[in-house]
Amino acid sequence: MLEIKNLHVKLEEEDKQILKGVNLKVEAGKVHAIMGPNGSGKSTLSYVLSGRDGYEVTEGTASLNGDELLELEAEERAALGVFLAFQYPVEIPGVGNMTFLRTAVNAQRKARGEEELSASDFLKTVRAKAKTLKIDADMLKRPVNVGFSGGEKKRNEILQMAMLEPKMCILDETDSGLDVDAMKLVSEGVNALRDEGRSFLVITHYQRLLDHIKPDVVHIMANGRIVKTGGPELALEVENNGYADILAEVE
């Protein structure tokens, strides 16, 4: 379970407060969605949870299954099961996709004191998972995200997620830049990973992703705080009326 208490975060470089007291509990096995207008702090929340540099936590805590996250390095959080599906997956020229995956999987296993996956077991697993995401052998060989289409990049993120088997999956606007078919593939990939031991935090602007990935809880974030929480119907309300009514109501 992910538990965030009174989280305040500012940018390191400039004196700008982005998160102003976020409280959130995502129970194991649940899917929570976060919606909100641009600049409300959604992406910052995902970066702070996954350990990106450049942010300063001024107050509050975040823990995953009892382990405090905020003091840990990004790779230590990853080994505990935090996974961020990037809005803009990063290109790494010259490094084969498969090599990258294997290095990541084994680095996490090593950090947890587990045996490294043998080359043949790894290959078997990755091929099977790639197939369901319609990722072909060629895409596994190509350098990480280099020359990938928007859809390929996002499917690749889900493949990484499937291989790393995280406890807490954060999807940062995974639907951005996807056509209808790609959105369906990606959503199916995510749904296949839904499991009672795994939680999801889905950040999105649009209801349509939530048609495919059905959330248990929907939060509205504005100005660095979660201002409203409800069921799936809340997303529909946003879709139909925009944020104005909700924000007015909160104020």
Place this chain on the structure above:
Amino acid sequence: MAVVDQFEAKEGVDQETVDAVREVSTYKYGWNTDIEMEYAPKGVNPDIVRLISEKNEEPEWMTQWRLDAFARWEKLEEPNWAMVSYPKIDFQDQYYYARPKSMEEKPKSLDEVDPKLLATYEKLGIPLKEQMILAGIEGAEDAPAEGRKVAVDAVFDSVSVGTTFQAELKKAGVIFCSISEAIREHPELVKKYLGTVVPVSDNFYATMNSAVFSDGSFVYVPPGVRCPMELSTYFRINAENTGQFERTLIIADKGSYVSYLEGCTAPQRDTAQLHAAVVEIIIEEDAEVKYSTVQNWYPGDENGQGGIYNFVTKRADCRGDRAKIMWTQVETGSAVTWKYPSCILRGEESQGEFYSIAIANNMQQADTGTKMVHLGKNTKSRIVSKGISAGKAQNTYRGLVSMHPKAKNSRNYTQCDSLLIGDKCGAHTVPYIEVKNNSSRVEHEATTSKVDDDQLFYCRQRGMDEEEAVALVVNGFCKDVLQALPMEFAMEAQQLVAISLEGSVG
């Protein structure tokens, strides 16, 4: 560190190799063998030159050749055009000849070999069986060797300690021995080729080397022969205040092929040491030579104390038509590197390729590149250079592409990429391009980039620690060159890339 797993093209390498390569620490060759040495007196003069010649039991013509070189050297001035700076070298304050005492007479059995010498090679990771041969045990070569064969010539300070698989190579007609042995046993070949690619008068360090070179390797591959195994030389500087001046001469006769590997290590010392080698390669009609170097001399500490000054002249002459040379170098060590393995493309349709990775970390300085001199018609050359700078290091690519009037329809392609890690290092690219005919084509592409924080965060979010992430990104950057290396070296090189950059971030 799992970097070894990350090289896709090299999948299928067995686990044992991977594990062996993995057990590498920061500079694992920094130890020193405490062994009784025999030195010539410090400094250099005609007497020292004569002494070296005498120690090698050389004929008079060779002694005279050296003395002529020395007379010339005395008139030369140290070059200063490279983008490197270092304290002035006192050429009279170092030893020009050092050899282990136990090598005065060749040992006949394992019991007679100085165990310290054996241990040195064991530590360098040269297979045990080869150590026996290296130590000069007669008969050891007849024992069956396991796995893939690589014949080794080991040069310890000034002398060649031994060469493996000589008998087997002899069957194929290949001569692989120390240059001192070649001068004694094959004077006709040495006379014919020595100094014909890098003339005695070539440059300050080459001239010096011609006067005082103590040993090195010699290879002759006869017409039509494909050398049955990879040949390699391990250079080891051990003695303090000793310069190493080795001389390598490789001749690939018509239609032959040979792949040659060179590895270099030195102990960790806080005074700088000089290494000034000359490598000459002659490639006749339809012959092909691959020359790969993994240069891992001690680079000095993070404050620039100690390390090797590596001032090397390497040149290949494609004399015959359709001759082919491929240089691949991974330069990770040395405090100062000054090195331009070059190709003279004399024969028609001859080809030269140069693949280079140069890594400079901490206070290291590297000024390296190549020369492609196109003399013949329809000649082709390709340069792929990857320079990585970290810490406060300065890394310069300097390359000449020259198309002479007769080199009609010749082509060159140059790709020169620099990668910066941190904000205190420098990368410089100095291409010289001369085209003297109007049918040739020269292409030059250059890029400079930084290892960016987004890439590192992406890797770390997936579970890799910072050093693993840097190693992964840098190995990706170097991939084109790593793929050009023979398999064994590619593994070692990849690991070296990671090690050389330890502590370069954060």
